[in-house]
């Protein structure tokens with residue numbers, strides 16, 4: 001049985017104070033919680049304080065991006081060493097907003113996944129097709145390309161540690177979720193890809209999150225699907241009560 005993992009991606013929202021309010025609220029509810037992994041990914045400015053706040057609880061810290069060098073003249077970037085320093089355990093990589101708005105390539109995603117693994121953190125590698133790609137029937141080609149390039153040269157014993165987030169771009173922040181069946185088909189495709197290109201053991205262990213307009217009222221049906229192991233939640237993770245409900249409904 002794969003352990004469910006629900007992650008909140010706060011994106012470019014929340015001052016340090018607002019981030020702490022949410023962290024404290026979640027901690028009150030999930031101080032000890034054994035039924036799923038809960039990860040919150042505040043903006044860089046709030047990582048350190050939120051990390052301190054949740055360090056004695058079952059909630060884990062994640063970052064929203066990383067650069068692949070350890071240190072140096074890379075203005076504006078944040079290194080894996082710095083993330084490790086603030087006790088981040090997870091790092092979101094290749095989110096569609098980074099790909100679409102900031103030109104992040106599969107090659108950059110691949111370097112980031114490798115460095116995060118090297119630092120003993122867990123990458124959450126995001127993949128997903130755009131609306132026109134779904135409409136013209138190329139969804140699986142797009143996923144295959146993102147997987148092939150994003151996971152290039154990753155040793156097979158490491159692949160099972162990675163989390164893949166399937167996030168159809170047309171479902172992000174739009175209120176339009178993939179149906180549980182659409183999501184399950186994509187998740188199965190991803191698991192089969194890992195079995196074919198790496199090994200069966202890794203594909204069985206691999207946790208695949210769904211992301212895109214996840215809400216308290218649709219999470220249970222998504223999680224009921226065999227290959228959906230969790231969710232990467234954007235907008236609905238910004239409010240304590242809504243995120244608490246999502247976590248609770250995910251393990252129904």
Ligand code: PGA
Nearest residue numbers: 172173212213233234235
């Ligand atoms: P959303 O975002 O839940 O607001 O659709 C999901 C994501 O971008 O990870």
